[in-house]
Amino acid sequence: MESRSKLKLGLAGLLMAVAVGLSLHHFFSGESVPDIEETKTVWYCTDCDKSFELSGRQSSTMVSKQPAENRESDAGQPTPHRAGGRFVELARCPGCNEQSGVRARRCHDCETCFRARTEAGAITVCPKCRWNPVTDKKADEE
Numbered sequence: 001m002e003s004r005s006k007l008k009l010g011l012a013g014l015l016m017a018v019a020v021g022l023s024l025h026h027f028f029s030g031e032s033v034p035d036i037e038e039t040k041t042v043w044y045c046t047d048c049d050k051s052f053e054l055s056g057r058q059s060s061t062m063v064s065k066q067p068a069e070n071r072e073s074d075a076g077q078p079t080p081h082r083a084g085g086r087f088v089e090l091a092r093c094p095g096c097n098e099q100s101g102v103r104a105r106r107c108h109d110c111e112t113c114f115r116a117r118t119e120a121g122a123i124t125v126c127p128k129c130r131w132n133p134v135t136d137k138k139a140d141e142e
Ligand SMILES: [Zn+2]
Pocket: 045, 046, 047, 048, 049, 093, 094, 095, 096, 097, 098, 100
């Protein structure tokens, strides 16, 4: 009897190890991005001056990549410090339905959403508390 229950225990342990191994394998090899909170991206509409969020699934249909140099809206307008060959990602704004959403960032400090870069491509700090995403500190504290 005793050896039987030991065998059972051993089997259970083996099954457990296999299960853990499988889930670990799944965890490390998982390439598809699930449509959950973590895949949300923040955008800022330059027309509405408002930020909005897109889930991973939404951003695959709402976001388009455009060459930074040939944007129609830029035609005839001088844009300072335009980086050559750079692509900009623009998201369709749910508010005005225009492709005017630029990449935004959520402040780690006060949770304000603000555009990640200026028109010229410079990193922006939080307009409210001056949190700097590069140093993860407030600009005033540097
Ligand atoms: Zn808008």
